[in-house]
Amino acid sequence: MYQFLSENLIKILIDFKLSEKPISILTGAGISAASGIPTFRGKDGFWVVGSKNYKPEKMGTMEMFRENPLAIWKWFIYIKTICEKAKPNDGHFAIVGLEKIFQSRFYLITQNVDGLHERAGNSPDKIFSIHGTLDFMRCGELCTSELFPFPAIRKDREENFLESEIIQLKCPNCVEFARPNVLWFDEFYNELFYKSETTVRIANESGLLIIVGTSGSTTLPSIIFSNAIKNNIPIIDINTHENPFSKFLTNYEKGFSIQAESALALKEILDLMTRHLTQQRSN
Numbered sequence: 085m086y087q088f089l090s091e092n093l094i095k096i097l098i099d100f101k102l103s104e105k106p107i108s109i110l111t112g113a114g115i116s117a118a119s120g121i122p123t124f125r126g127k128d129g130f131w132v133v134g135s136k137n138y139k140p141e142k143m144g145t146m147e148m149f150r151e152n153p154l155a156i157w158k159w160f161i162y163i164k165t166i167c168e169k170a171k172p173n174d175g176h177f178a179i180v181g182l183e184k185i186f187q188s189r190f191y192l193i194t195q196n197v198d199g200l201h202e203r204a205g206n207s208p209d210k211i212f213s214i215h216g217t218l219d220f221m222r223c224g225e226l227c228t229s230e231l232f233p234f235p236a237i238r239k240d241r242e243e244n245f246l247e248s249e250i251i252q253l254k255c256p257n258c259v260e261f262a263r264p265n266v267l268w269f270d271e272f273y274n275e276l277f278y279k280s281e282t283t284v285r286i287a288n289e290s291g292l293l294i295i296v297g298t299s300g301s302t303t304l305p306s307i308i309f310s311n312a313i314k315n316n317i318p319i320i321d322i323n324t325h326e327n328p329f330s331k332f333l334t335n336y337e338k339g340f341s342i343q344a345e346s347a348l349a350l351k352e353i354l355d356l357m358t359r360h361l362t363q364q365r366s367n
């Protein structure tokens with residue numbers, strides 16, 4: 085009846101449902117690919133296509149911001165413009181369905197800055213955006229740790245800023261340049277802006293980890309993954325491609341690797357959980 089859920093996985097999911105432990109879902113760029121947002125790291129990624137002169141490792145850095153804040157802002161305003169035009173897809177909506185089922189047991193950890201989980205309908209207080217979001221900016225000089233709304237400027241790639249727009253890119257507190265509240269390649273995770281410690285703690289307390297569309301190439305997701313193995317909790321990896329997580333899971337007894345579009349696999353998990361809910365109620 086299910087294409088992606090084995091008998092063993094179905095049993096594990098039902099057992100988990102009957103437990104009281106939280107579920108952590110970790111998402112990466114793969115879930116937003118179906119919404120038309122290119123991945124940051126794929127060969128058709130933002131950074132590669134988006135900039136002839138700079139590699140992503142250069143554009144998304146504090147070093148580049150120090151050299152040329154306007155170039156960085158041009159780039160991020162363009163990304164924000166793309167993200168706003170995109171719409172959440174069935175994968176995002178399936179995760180909203182899982183939040184409705186698990187409620188206080190539900191946590192969503194995302195590497196995505198596109199805001200599509202929020203727009204799909206997940207509760208903001210249930211979303212841990214470990215790489216930040218394009219909803220906020222903060223002072224580039226950190227005169228305050230206060231977050232300010234992201235500038236309401238939308239532009240195509242090569243459009244220059246007007247003087248009146250440049251003012252909006254500055255810290256309202258000290259008038260130095262502000263920066264998007266996102267984690268850059270030459271920066272480290274922290275609790276203050278990215279809730280990194282809270283996120284690891286929540287994941288450690290979970291009884292099920294579902295990883296969707298991420299290749300495991302950044303450190304925090306790798307820590308969450310290896311802690312889950314240490315804690316011997318079931319892990320489901322959903323990805324259209326083989327990746328370091330899925331390779332590792334072949335040797336882990338409670339590991340399940342589903343090679344599929346995220347929406348298709350998540351819909352099956354949601355369907356199973358919904359059916360089980362109905363059965364419980366009718367018993």
Ligand SMILES: [Zn+2]
Pocket residue numbers: 223224225226227228255256257258259260
């Ligand atoms: Zn400031």
